[in-house]
Amino acid sequence: xxxxxxxxxRRGRPVGDGGTRVADAPATGLRAPVVEGPWIVLGKDRxxxxxxxSEKGLLRWTQRVAAGDEWAGPEVIGTPRLSHxxxxxxxxxxxxxxxxxxxxEGRATGVVHAVQYQTGRPVTEWKPVGNPHKDAGAAGRIGxxxxxxxxxxxxxxxxxxxxxxxxxxxxxxxxAWEPWRDLQGSDAYDGAVAVATASGRVEYxxxxxxxxxxxQQGQPDGGLDRCLDLQISVTPGSxxxxxxxxxxxxxxxxDAATGALFAHRPGTWVIPLGGGPAEGRIAAxxxxxxxxxxxxxAHRTPQGEVLLAACGTENEGGGVWWSATAERSARPPALxxxxxxxxxxxxxxxDGALRIARQAAEPGLAMAPSSPV
Numbered sequence: 001x002x003x004x005x006x007x008x009x010r011r012g013r014p015v016g017d018g019g020t021r022v023a024d025a026p027a028t029g030l031r032a033p034v035v036e037g038p039w040i041v042l043g044k045d046r047x048x049x050x051x052x053x054s055e056k057g058l059l060r061w062t063q064r065v066a067a068g069d070e071w072a073g074p075e076v077i078g079t080p081r082l083s084h085x086x087x088x089x090x091x092x093x094x095x096x097x098x099x100x101x102x103x104x105e106g107r108a109t110g111v112v113h114a115v116q117y118q119t120g121r122p123v124t125e126w127k128p129v130g131n132p133h134k135d136a137g138a139a140g141r142i143g144x145x146x147x148x149x150x151x152x153x154x155x156x157x158x159x160x161x162x163x164x165x166x167x168x169x170x171x172x173x174x175x176a177w178e179p180w181r182d183l184q185g186s187d188a189y190d191g192a193v194a195v196a197t198a199s200g201r202v203e204y205x206x207x208x209x210x211x212x213x214x215x216q217q218g219q220p221d222g223g224l225d226r227c228l229d230l231q232i233s234v235t236p237g238s239x240x241x242x243x244x245x246x247x248x249x250x251x252x253x254x255d256a257a258t259g260a261l262f263a264h265r266p267g268t269w270v271i272p273l274g275g276g277p278a279e280g281r282i283a284a285x286x287x288x289x290x291x292x293x294x295x296x297x298a299h300r301t302p303q304g305e306v307l308l309a310a311c312g313t314e315n316e317g318g319g320v321w322w323s324a325t326a327e328r329s330a331r332p333p334a335l336x337x338x339x340x341x342x343x344x345x346x347x348x349x350x351d352g353a354l355r356i357a358r359q360a361a362e363p364g365l366a367m368a369p370s371s372p373v
């Protein structure tokens with residue numbers, strides 16, 4: 001699968017200073033921490049949205065028209081004091097924000113959430129999800145939350161708890177939060193992956209000490225059962241997952257010792273992907289290329305270079321060919337499909353400016369040079 005990419009001259013448009021929501025605010029020197037999860041999403045109206053964080057709050061860029069080149073933003077949306085923020089989109093198209101709230105001293109106090117129901121529309125107020133611990137000392141040691149949305153729209157929130165295991169809280173059928181549940185486990189690290197299948201089942205993968213723990217639902221909105229640990233060593237924060245067949249995920253990650261990239265479907269062999277070392281989360285996207293069902297991967301090297309690859313879905317063993325794009329990024333990149341089914345690569349350049357590269361009208365995975373937003 002051919003992979004090519006180019007790049008235009010870099011220019012930037014940073015965030016302004018006024019208000020909690022500032023539309024199209026110009027400034028310079030933006031440093032936007034990328035949120036966890038799919039931080040570029042396709043809405044029900046087929047427009048793309050990019051999310052990031054800043055000291056002022058949640059940043060949002062919105063495509064002006066579906067499949068278009070023009071973007072509005074960044075808007076600055078006020079948030080509580082957060083140390084981390086995750087984005088998750090359900091089958092209903094709603095975008096949920098799950099954050100770890102911290103005190104002025106930076107100590108975790110609990111989990112909060114908000115929702116964007118429509119592209120470009122206001123975000124709801126931030127409401128508490130809570131903390132699995134009542135003791136303040138233990139409560140301050142919860143990990144970074146991850147979330148998935150079941151087929152019925154019920155949000156499932158996971159955190160590593162103070163004891164090193166995993167705690168989960170989810171909404172009930174009426175949208176109220178059920179009690180926290182201790183899923184057990186040990187030595188759970190941050191950087192976990194929570195995902196939902198097209199049928200609505202939720203799975204959760206938590207990196208651990210020399211292994212990765214996994215839980216899955218036997219049926220949508222059912223209980224989460226502990227699976228056999230995967231004997232893999234995952235760099236925390238590097239893993240991602242794509243549903244590559246009905247009710248089956250392929251996990252991608254960077255090895256904790258070497259940074260080398262691997263893929264695995266539970267019940268099969270671990271597959272080396274080459275292309276490493278990687279720094280940060282690996283972006284993964286399932287898409288049709290030239291009439292073939294393919295998976296596209298992208299990651300950032302420790303030197304800031306963005307690498308791109310494509311392979312037949314569930315055919316990583318046939319070879320994955322990485323291409324060094326001309327792009328450089330300060331943060332791990334993200335992938336999405338636009339309204340026309342083209343691959344979109346989003347990244348933050350070394351100057352902190354958001355840049356977007358789109359698939360060119362050529363065979364294979366040919367990416368046009370990125371443009372600043």
